[in-house]
Amino acid sequence: xxxxxxxxPGFRVESGVEALGVRIAYEQMSDRAQPLxxxxxxxxxxxxxxxxxxxxSYDLAAWIVSAGRWDRWRRMALDYVAQQPVLEVGFGTGxxxxxxxxxxxxxxxxxxxxxxxxxxxxxxxxxxxxxxRLQGRAQHLPFANExxxxxxxxxxxxxIVDPASLTEFRRVLRPGGRLIIAGLIVSLxxxxxxxxxxxxxxxxxxxxxxxxxxxxxxxxAGLSMQVLWRDDPPWRVPIILAERVP
Ligand SMILES: C[S@@+](CC[C@H](N)C(=O)[O-])C[C@H]1O[C@@H](n2cnc3c(N)ncnc32)[C@H](O)[C@@H]1O
Numbered sequence: 001x002x003x004x005x006x007x008x009p010g011f012r013v014e015s016g017v018e019a020l021g022v023r024i025a026y027e028q029m030s031d032r033a034q035p036l037x038x039x040x041x042x043x044x045x046x047x048x049x050x051x052x053x054x055x056x057s058y059d060l061a062a063w064i065v066s067a068g069r070w071d072r073w074r075r076m077a078l079d080y081v082a083q084q085p086v087l088e089v090g091f092g093t094g095x096x097x098x099x100x101x102x103x104x105x106x107x108x109x110x111x112x113x114x115x116x117x118x119x120x121x122x123x124x125x126x127x128x129x130x131x132x133r134l135q136g137r138a139q140h141l142p143f144a145n146e147x148x149x150x151x152x153x154x155x156x157x158x159x160i161v162d163p164a165s166l167t168e169f170r171r172v173l174r175p176g177g178r179l180i181i182a183g184l185i186v187s188l189x190x191x192x193x194x195x196x197x198x199x200x201x202x203x204x205x206x207x208x209x210x211x212x213x214x215x216x217x218x219x220x221a222g223l224s225m226q227v228l229w230r231d232d233p234p235w236r237v238p239i240i241l242a243e244r245v246p
Contacts, residue, residue, distance in 0.1 A: 020085050020106045020132065022147045039198075047157065051092075055115035058093050062155075071095060073237050074154040076230055077182035080241055081105070083149025087172065089138045089165075090156055094120030094131075101129045108148075109133040110141065139164040146174045155183040161213045166221040166242075175246035179223060182239050184210055211238060218242045 050058055062070040074096055084106050091097050091109040093116060100107040101124075109131060111117060117135060124131060136142050138159040151169045159165045160181065169179045211227065218225040223242035230237045 020108060022085060022108055022143060044158065051113045051157070052115045055093070055113060055119050058116070058119070059095075069232060069235070070155075072232065073183050073235075075099060076237060076239055077152050077154050077180045078103075080178065080180045080239060081150045081152065083174070083177055085148055086150045086152055087141075087143070087148045089141075089151060089153045089169075090159065091120065091133070092116050092155070094123050096152065096154060097131045097133070098123060098127065098129065101131050107131060108143075110136050110138070112137055138162070139168060141168040141172050143172045145171055146177075147172045149174055149177045151177070151179045153179075153181045156181060160184060161210055161217070163217040163220065166214070166217040166223065169242075170221045170223050170244055173244040175244055177244050179218075179242040179244075180239065181214065181242075182237065184214065184238060184240060211240070214240060214242075 050061060054061075066073065077096065078099060086100060086105055086107040088096055088100070088107060088109045089111075091111050094109065097107055097109045097120065109120070110133070111120075112135065114135060117133060120133065134142060138153075138156075139162055151173060153160060166179075173179065215225050215227075222245050224245050225240060225242040228239045228241065230239055
């Protein structure tokens with residue numbers, strides 16, 4: 001049974017995706033409702049503003065909250081890309097897509113926000129580069145099965161703790177391909193109960209950390225996951241590597 005259809009209404013496809021040998025296909029699915037606390041809803045509201053109306057300020061905000069380290073942490077993901085083409089999910093303002101283009105890697109970007117798409121287009125045009133990008137959801141990837149050697153996600157939004165996203169990442173990865181997630185959390189070398197509490201408010205009622213939840217969903221989806229901790233004193237950045245079990 002073929003339950004894919006190309007180009008659903010309103011879906012914008014940037015040229016060049018199929019030139020990389022990636023077939024576009026779109027599975028119809030419905031969103032899952034995620035019950036959240038009031039603080040979680042406030043956090044989501046604020047981040048949605050940052051990804052949309054305030055997308056122009058995203059790079060500066062990221063630089064400020066990380067004391068200038070955001071881009072260094074984000075680029076750590078590239079050290080683990082072993083196979084191409086690469087799908088970057090939630091590419092934001094396109095810094096990592098730009099880095100991949102400069103290395104000559106075949107890459108495709110997907111992000112939900114049209115405002116982020118515009119920021120990225122402007123950035124790429126200034127450098128005379130073009131990278132295929134699609135607007136879409138991590139939970140409904142518009143690609144055929146086994147399209148990518150790697151899927152990369154840095155500083156992911158809440159889609160990363162949705163089991164539907166992990167199932168989709170596995171589906172579009174080739175056997176032996178790898179999901180790489182950098183910046184899911186960035187931790188100081190201390191255990192902060194208040195931080196754990198805040199995470200629970202934002203990411204849902206589960207007492208498991210976002211890292212544990214991604215691990216649980218990865219295993220269920222058929223990905224074998226390990227976490228490498230990269231030191232950037234006093235910070236520690238987890239890099240999640242999840243391989244598609246053939
Ligand atoms: C925190 S930003 C990270 C941007 C960039 N990867 C970085 O390292 O700075 C999260 C991005 O995910 C996008 N996003 C949010 N929900 C999404 C979803 N369900 N599917 C795809 N992208 C999504 C947002 O539009 C935003 O650009």
